[in-house]
Amino acid sequence: MSTRPPVPDAESGRHTDSGTGGSRTKTGAGAGTETGAGGGAGAGAGAGARADVARSRADGGRLGGRTIVLIGGGSGIGLRVAHQAVAAGARVVLGGRSPERLAAAAEPLGNAATWHTVDVTDRPSLASFFDRVERVDHLLTTAATYQVGPMRELSDEDAESPFVSKFWGQYHAVRLAAPKLAADGSVVLMSGAAGARPPGPAPAYAACNAALEGLARGLAVELAPVRVNVVSPGTVDGNLWQQRPAGTREAAFAQYRRDTLLHRLATEDEIADAVLFLFGNGYTTGSTLYPDGGYTLR
Numbered sequence: 702m703s704t705r706p707p708v709p710d711a712e713s714g715r716h717t718d719s720g721t722g723g724s725r726t727k728t729g730a731g732a733g734t735e736t737g738a739g740g741g742a743g744a745g746a747g748a749g750a751r752a753d754v755a756r757s758r759a760d761g762g763r764l765g766g767r768t769i770v771l772i773g774g775g776s777g778i779g780l781r782v783a784h785q786a787v788a789a790g791a792r793v794v795l796g797g798r799s800p801e802r803l804a805a806a807a808e809p810l811g812n813a814a815t816w817h818t819v820d821v822t823d824r825p826s827l828a829s830f831f832d833r834v835e836r837v838d839h840l841l842t843t844a845a846t847y848q849v850g851p852m853r854e855l856s857d858e859d860a861e862s863p864f865v866s867k868f869w870g871q872y873h874a875v876r877l878a879a880p881k882l883a884a885d886g887s888v889v890l891m892s893g894a895a896g897a898r899p900p901g902p903a904p905a906y907a908a909c910n911a912a913l914e915g916l917a918r919g920l921a922v923e924l925a926p927v928r929v930n931v932v933s934p935g936t937v938d939g940n941l942w943q944q945r946p947a948g949t950r951e952a953a954f955a956q957y958r959r960d961t962l963l964h965r966l967a968t969e970d971e972i973a974d975a976v977l978f979l980f981g982n983g984y985t986t987g988s989t990l991y992p993d994g995g996y997t998l999r
Protein backbone atom coordinates (compact mmCIF):
# COMPACT_ATOMS: atom_id res chain seq x y z
CA MET A 702 0.00 0.00 0.00
CA SER A 703 1.19 3.52 -0.66
CA THR A 704 1.74 6.01 2.11
CA ARG A 705 -0.15 9.26 2.43
CA PRO A 706 1.31 12.44 3.90
CA PRO A 707 -0.04 13.56 7.27
CA VAL A 708 -3.28 15.59 7.20
CA PRO A 709 -2.15 18.82 8.91
CA ASP A 710 -5.50 20.43 9.72
CA ALA A 711 -9.12 19.45 9.86
CA GLU A 712 -10.97 21.02 6.97
CA SER A 713 -14.61 21.23 6.00
CA GLY A 714 -16.61 22.05 2.95
CA ARG A 715 -20.08 22.76 1.77
CA HIS A 716 -20.78 22.69 -1.90
CA THR A 717 -22.06 25.94 -3.37
CA ASP A 718 -23.72 26.25 -6.74
CA SER A 719 -21.01 28.59 -7.93
CA GLY A 720 -17.95 26.76 -6.71
CA THR A 721 -16.29 23.41 -7.02
CA GLY A 722 -14.29 23.21 -3.82
CA GLY A 723 -16.73 24.42 -1.18
CA SER A 724 -15.73 26.73 1.64
CA ARG A 725 -13.14 25.39 4.01
CA THR A 726 -12.66 26.33 7.62
CA LYS A 727 -9.35 25.61 9.23
CA THR A 728 -9.83 24.69 12.85
CA GLY A 729 -6.40 23.50 13.75
CA ALA A 730 -7.73 20.17 15.00
CA GLY A 731 -4.98 17.80 14.02
CA ALA A 732 -5.51 14.62 12.12
CA GLY A 733 -3.01 11.80 12.47
CA THR A 734 -1.01 9.94 9.91
CA GLU A 735 -1.87 6.57 8.50
CA THR A 736 -0.85 4.57 5.52
CA GLY A 737 -3.53 4.29 2.92
CA ALA A 738 -4.49 3.45 -0.61
CA GLY A 739 -4.12 6.60 -2.64
CA GLY A 740 -6.02 7.45 -5.75
CA GLY A 741 -8.74 9.73 -6.99
CA ALA A 742 -12.19 10.49 -5.77
CA GLY A 743 -13.68 7.29 -7.08
CA ALA A 744 -16.68 6.90 -9.33
CA GLY A 745 -18.58 10.05 -10.30
CA ALA A 746 -22.32 10.57 -10.57
CA GLY A 747 -22.75 10.40 -14.35
CA ALA A 748 -23.35 6.77 -15.40
CA GLY A 749 -25.23 5.79 -12.27
CA ALA A 750 -27.60 8.77 -12.18
CA ARG A 751 -30.60 7.10 -13.85
CA ALA A 752 -30.24 3.99 -11.71
CA ASP A 753 -30.06 6.22 -8.60
CA VAL A 754 -33.39 7.85 -9.50
CA ALA A 755 -35.01 4.44 -10.00
CA ARG A 756 -33.76 3.37 -6.58
CA SER A 757 -35.04 6.55 -5.02
CA ARG A 758 -38.55 5.66 -6.20
CA ALA A 759 -38.17 2.14 -4.82
CA ASP A 760 -37.04 3.50 -1.44
CA GLY A 761 -40.55 4.70 -0.66
CA GLY A 762 -39.27 7.92 0.89
CA ARG A 763 -37.73 6.32 3.99
CA LEU A 764 -34.48 8.25 3.65
CA GLY A 765 -35.99 11.55 2.50
CA GLY A 766 -34.79 14.48 4.64
CA ARG A 767 -32.48 12.25 6.69
CA THR A 768 -28.85 13.03 7.50
CA ILE A 769 -26.51 10.18 6.65
CA VAL A 770 -22.91 10.28 7.85
CA LEU A 771 -20.50 8.41 5.61
CA ILE A 772 -16.95 8.27 6.96
CA GLY A 773 -14.94 7.02 4.00
CA GLY A 774 -17.61 8.46 1.70
CA GLY A 775 -15.08 10.20 -0.51
CA SER A 776 -14.62 7.10 -2.65
CA GLY A 777 -15.68 3.55 -3.37
CA ILE A 778 -18.66 1.99 -1.61
CA GLY A 779 -19.23 5.01 0.65
CA LEU A 780 -19.41 7.34 -2.33
CA ARG A 781 -21.96 5.12 -4.07
CA VAL A 782 -24.01 5.08 -0.85
CA ALA A 783 -23.82 8.89 -0.93
CA HIS A 784 -25.16 9.03 -4.49
CA GLN A 785 -27.97 6.58 -3.80
CA ALA A 786 -28.90 8.31 -0.52
CA VAL A 787 -28.99 11.76 -2.12
CA ALA A 788 -31.13 10.35 -4.95
CA ALA A 789 -33.47 9.10 -2.22
CA GLY A 790 -33.74 12.63 -0.80
CA ALA A 791 -31.20 12.42 2.04
CA ARG A 792 -28.41 14.79 3.02
CA VAL A 793 -24.94 13.30 3.41
CA VAL A 794 -21.92 14.27 5.48
CA LEU A 795 -18.73 12.80 4.04
CA GLY A 796 -15.55 12.13 6.04
CA GLY A 797 -12.04 11.10 5.09
CA ARG A 798 -8.46 12.28 5.38
CA SER A 799 -7.99 14.01 2.05
CA PRO A 800 -9.80 17.36 1.59
CA GLU A 801 -9.20 17.20 -2.16
CA ARG A 802 -10.86 13.79 -2.42
CA LEU A 803 -13.80 14.91 -0.27
CA ALA A 804 -14.33 18.14 -2.20
CA ALA A 805 -14.29 16.29 -5.52
CA ALA A 806 -16.70 13.67 -4.18
CA ALA A 807 -19.13 16.25 -2.75
CA GLU A 808 -19.21 18.52 -5.78
CA PRO A 809 -21.59 16.47 -7.99
CA LEU A 810 -23.91 15.95 -5.00
CA GLY A 811 -24.65 19.68 -4.75
CA ASN A 812 -26.13 21.20 -1.62
CA ALA A 813 -27.08 17.77 -0.28
CA ALA A 814 -23.45 17.07 0.66
CA THR A 815 -21.05 18.53 3.20
CA TRP A 816 -17.68 17.15 4.24
CA HIS A 817 -15.11 17.33 7.03
CA THR A 818 -11.67 15.79 7.20
CA VAL A 819 -11.17 13.07 9.80
CA ASP A 820 -8.79 10.23 10.59
CA VAL A 821 -10.62 7.35 12.26
CA THR A 822 -7.44 6.17 13.96
CA ASP A 823 -7.06 9.52 15.75
CA ARG A 824 -9.65 10.00 18.50
CA PRO A 825 -9.38 13.80 18.80
CA SER A 826 -9.85 13.98 15.04
CA LEU A 827 -12.97 11.78 15.25
CA ALA A 828 -14.31 13.84 18.16
CA SER A 829 -13.77 17.05 16.21
CA PHE A 830 -15.58 15.52 13.22
CA PHE A 831 -18.66 14.67 15.28
CA ASP A 832 -18.57 18.10 16.99
CA ARG A 833 -19.33 19.51 13.56
CA VAL A 834 -22.20 17.13 12.81
CA GLU A 835 -25.51 18.29 14.26
CA ARG A 836 -27.60 15.21 13.70
CA VAL A 837 -27.03 11.61 12.66
CA ASP A 838 -29.91 9.56 11.28
CA HIS A 839 -27.72 6.84 9.79
CA LEU A 840 -23.99 6.10 10.01
CA LEU A 841 -21.66 4.02 7.84
CA THR A 842 -17.89 3.97 8.26
CA THR A 843 -16.05 2.44 5.32
CA ALA A 844 -12.87 4.30 6.29
CA ALA A 845 -10.10 1.85 7.06
CA THR A 846 -6.51 1.24 6.09
CA TYR A 847 -4.77 -1.94 7.11
CA GLN A 848 -2.37 -4.69 6.12
CA VAL A 849 -3.51 -8.23 5.35
CA GLY A 850 -1.36 -11.36 5.44
CA PRO A 851 -0.24 -14.53 7.25
CA MET A 852 0.50 -14.44 10.98
CA ARG A 853 3.95 -15.90 10.32
CA GLU A 854 4.87 -13.10 7.91
CA LEU A 855 3.30 -9.88 9.21
CA SER A 856 4.93 -7.64 11.80
CA ASP A 857 2.89 -7.27 14.98
CA GLU A 858 2.02 -3.72 13.99
CA ASP A 859 0.73 -4.78 10.57
CA ALA A 860 -1.20 -7.70 12.06
CA GLU A 861 -2.90 -5.33 14.49
CA SER A 862 -3.72 -2.74 11.83
CA PRO A 863 -7.19 -4.10 10.86
CA PHE A 864 -8.25 -3.83 14.49
CA VAL A 865 -6.66 -0.40 14.97
CA SER A 866 -8.27 1.05 11.88
CA LYS A 867 -11.32 -0.98 10.90
CA PHE A 868 -12.55 -2.29 14.27
CA TRP A 869 -11.66 0.48 16.74
CA GLY A 870 -12.23 3.16 14.08
CA GLN A 871 -15.83 2.01 13.71
CA TYR A 872 -16.28 1.45 17.45
CA HIS A 873 -15.23 5.00 18.29
CA ALA A 874 -17.22 6.46 15.42
CA VAL A 875 -20.37 4.83 16.83
CA ARG A 876 -19.49 5.91 20.39
CA LEU A 877 -19.08 9.53 19.34
CA ALA A 878 -22.15 9.48 17.09
CA ALA A 879 -24.40 7.85 19.71
CA PRO A 880 -25.55 11.06 21.47
CA LYS A 881 -26.67 12.44 18.10
CA LEU A 882 -28.27 9.32 16.67
CA ALA A 883 -31.99 9.55 15.99
CA ALA A 884 -34.06 6.99 17.92
CA ASP A 885 -35.43 5.65 14.63
CA GLY A 886 -32.00 5.80 12.98
CA SER A 887 -29.38 3.14 12.40
CA VAL A 888 -25.73 2.22 12.18
CA VAL A 889 -24.35 -0.07 9.50
CA LEU A 890 -20.94 -1.51 10.35
CA MET A 891 -18.62 -2.54 7.51
CA SER A 892 -17.25 -6.08 7.77
CA GLY A 893 -16.16 -8.38 4.91
CA ALA A 894 -16.89 -11.92 3.76
CA ALA A 895 -13.32 -12.92 4.61
CA GLY A 896 -14.49 -12.99 8.23
CA ALA A 897 -16.75 -15.95 7.47
CA ARG A 898 -14.66 -17.58 4.73
CA PRO A 899 -10.99 -16.52 4.58
CA PRO A 900 -9.81 -16.68 0.95
CA GLY A 901 -6.20 -17.09 2.10
CA PRO A 902 -4.02 -16.83 5.18
CA ALA A 903 -4.91 -13.51 6.83
CA PRO A 904 -6.12 -14.50 10.30
CA ALA A 905 -6.09 -11.10 11.99
CA TYR A 906 -8.09 -9.56 9.15
CA ALA A 907 -10.58 -12.45 9.24
CA ALA A 908 -10.89 -12.07 13.02
CA CYS A 909 -11.46 -8.33 12.70
CA ASN A 910 -14.38 -8.86 10.34
CA ALA A 911 -15.87 -11.53 12.58
CA ALA A 912 -15.42 -9.25 15.60
CA LEU A 913 -17.37 -6.51 13.84
CA GLU A 914 -20.36 -8.86 13.53
CA GLY A 915 -20.19 -9.47 17.29
CA LEU A 916 -19.82 -5.74 17.90
CA ALA A 917 -23.03 -5.11 15.96
CA ARG A 918 -24.97 -7.63 18.02
CA GLY A 919 -23.67 -6.04 21.23
CA LEU A 920 -24.40 -2.51 20.06
CA ALA A 921 -27.87 -3.50 18.84
CA VAL A 922 -28.68 -4.50 22.42
CA GLU A 923 -27.12 -1.40 23.98
CA LEU A 924 -28.39 1.24 21.56
CA ALA A 925 -31.95 -0.04 20.89
CA PRO A 926 -34.23 1.34 19.56
CA VAL A 927 -31.42 2.58 17.30
CA ARG A 928 -30.78 -0.33 14.93
CA VAL A 929 -27.27 -1.68 14.35
CA ASN A 930 -26.48 -4.03 11.47
CA VAL A 931 -23.50 -5.21 9.44
CA VAL A 932 -22.83 -5.36 5.73
CA SER A 933 -20.27 -8.02 4.83
CA PRO A 934 -19.41 -7.75 1.14
CA GLY A 935 -17.54 -10.16 -1.03
CA THR A 936 -14.86 -8.86 -3.35
CA VAL A 937 -15.86 -5.68 -5.15
CA ASP A 938 -14.54 -4.50 -8.50
CA GLY A 939 -14.11 -0.91 -7.36
CA ASN A 940 -11.84 1.80 -6.06
CA LEU A 941 -10.14 -0.18 -3.28
CA TRP A 942 -8.89 -2.96 -5.55
CA GLN A 943 -7.97 -0.51 -8.31
CA GLN A 944 -5.31 0.91 -5.95
CA ARG A 945 -3.65 -2.52 -5.55
CA PRO A 946 -1.02 -3.97 -7.90
CA ALA A 947 -2.55 -5.40 -11.10
CA GLY A 948 -1.09 -8.88 -10.57
CA THR A 949 -2.45 -9.16 -7.03
CA ARG A 950 -5.82 -7.82 -8.14
CA GLU A 951 -6.23 -10.16 -11.11
CA ALA A 952 -5.25 -13.21 -9.06
CA ALA A 953 -7.73 -12.30 -6.32
CA PHE A 954 -10.47 -11.56 -8.85
CA ALA A 955 -9.91 -14.88 -10.66
CA GLN A 956 -10.05 -16.79 -7.37
CA TYR A 957 -13.24 -14.98 -6.35
CA ARG A 958 -14.96 -15.62 -9.69
CA ARG A 959 -14.13 -19.30 -9.28
CA ASP A 960 -15.24 -19.55 -5.64
CA THR A 961 -18.51 -17.63 -5.64
CA LEU A 962 -21.85 -18.97 -6.86
CA LEU A 963 -22.48 -16.13 -9.31
CA HIS A 964 -18.97 -16.29 -10.81
CA ARG A 965 -18.49 -12.55 -10.84
CA LEU A 966 -17.41 -9.70 -8.60
CA ALA A 967 -19.77 -7.27 -6.91
CA THR A 968 -20.18 -3.68 -8.03
CA GLU A 969 -19.92 -0.87 -5.51
CA ASP A 970 -23.54 0.00 -6.28
CA GLU A 971 -24.68 -3.49 -5.31
CA ILE A 972 -23.04 -3.11 -1.90
CA ALA A 973 -24.46 0.41 -1.53
CA ASP A 974 -27.91 -1.04 -2.29
CA ALA A 975 -27.52 -3.47 0.63
CA VAL A 976 -26.49 -0.60 2.93
CA LEU A 977 -29.53 1.45 1.94
CA PHE A 978 -31.76 -1.53 2.69
CA LEU A 979 -30.28 -1.78 6.20
CA PHE A 980 -30.67 1.98 6.76
CA GLY A 981 -34.29 1.90 5.65
CA ASN A 982 -35.72 -1.35 7.00
CA GLY A 983 -37.18 -0.51 10.40
CA TYR A 984 -37.35 -4.06 11.78
CA THR A 985 -33.84 -5.33 11.06
CA THR A 986 -31.28 -5.05 13.86
CA GLY A 987 -28.30 -7.13 14.99
CA SER A 988 -28.15 -8.76 11.54
CA THR A 989 -25.36 -9.32 9.07
CA LEU A 990 -26.15 -9.07 5.38
CA TYR A 991 -23.77 -10.79 2.93
CA PRO A 992 -23.91 -9.25 -0.54
CA ASP A 993 -21.28 -11.72 -1.74
CA GLY A 994 -22.75 -13.63 -4.69
CA GLY A 995 -22.93 -16.76 -2.56
CA TYR A 996 -19.22 -16.78 -1.66
CA THR A 997 -19.70 -17.67 2.01
CA LEU A 998 -22.09 -20.49 1.10
CA ARG A 999 -19.65 -22.56 -0.92
Ligand SMILES: NC(=O)c1ccc[n+]([C@@H]2O[C@H](COP(=O)([O-])OP(=O)(O)OC[C@H]3O[C@@H](n4cnc5c(N)ncnc54)[C@H](OP(=O)(O)O)[C@@H]3O)[C@@H](O)[C@H]2O)c1
Pocket residue numbers: 735737738739743772773774775776777778779796797798799802819820821822843844845846866867891892893894933934935936937938939940941942
Ligand atom coordinates in the same frame (compact mmCIF):
# COMPACT_ATOMS: atom_id res chain seq x y z
N1 LIG B 1 -13.80 -3.27 -1.81
C1 LIG B 1 -13.91 -4.54 -1.43
O1 LIG B 1 -13.68 -5.51 -2.18
C2 LIG B 1 -14.32 -4.82 0.00
C3 LIG B 1 -14.79 -6.11 0.34
C4 LIG B 1 -15.13 -6.36 1.67
C5 LIG B 1 -15.02 -5.37 2.63
N2 LIG B 1 -14.56 -4.13 2.24
C6 LIG B 1 -14.39 -3.12 3.29
O2 LIG B 1 -14.86 -1.85 2.81
C7 LIG B 1 -14.04 -0.81 3.38
C8 LIG B 1 -13.35 -0.02 2.28
O3 LIG B 1 -14.32 0.59 1.47
P1 LIG B 1 -14.09 0.73 -0.11
O4 LIG B 1 -14.00 -0.60 -0.72
O5 LIG B 1 -15.12 1.68 -0.57
O6 LIG B 1 -12.60 1.36 -0.20
P2 LIG B 1 -12.06 2.81 -0.55
O7 LIG B 1 -12.61 3.31 -1.84
O8 LIG B 1 -10.57 2.73 -0.38
O9 LIG B 1 -12.69 3.73 0.61
C9 LIG B 1 -12.08 3.95 1.83
C10 LIG B 1 -12.23 5.42 2.16
O10 LIG B 1 -11.84 5.61 3.51
C11 LIG B 1 -10.95 6.70 3.62
N3 LIG B 1 -10.02 6.34 4.69
C12 LIG B 1 -9.10 5.35 4.70
N4 LIG B 1 -8.45 5.33 5.88
C13 LIG B 1 -9.01 6.32 6.61
C14 LIG B 1 -8.77 6.79 7.94
N5 LIG B 1 -7.83 6.27 8.73
N6 LIG B 1 -9.53 7.82 8.40
C15 LIG B 1 -10.48 8.38 7.61
N7 LIG B 1 -10.73 7.99 6.36
C16 LIG B 1 -10.00 6.96 5.87
C17 LIG B 1 -10.29 6.85 2.26
O11 LIG B 1 -10.03 8.22 1.96
P3 LIG B 1 -8.65 8.94 2.43
O12 LIG B 1 -7.53 8.03 1.98
O13 LIG B 1 -8.70 10.26 1.73
O14 LIG B 1 -8.75 9.06 3.91
C18 LIG B 1 -11.36 6.33 1.31
O15 LIG B 1 -12.16 7.37 0.81
C19 LIG B 1 -13.01 -1.53 4.26
O16 LIG B 1 -13.50 -1.64 5.57
C20 LIG B 1 -12.93 -2.90 3.61
O17 LIG B 1 -12.42 -3.88 4.49
C21 LIG B 1 -14.22 -3.83 0.97
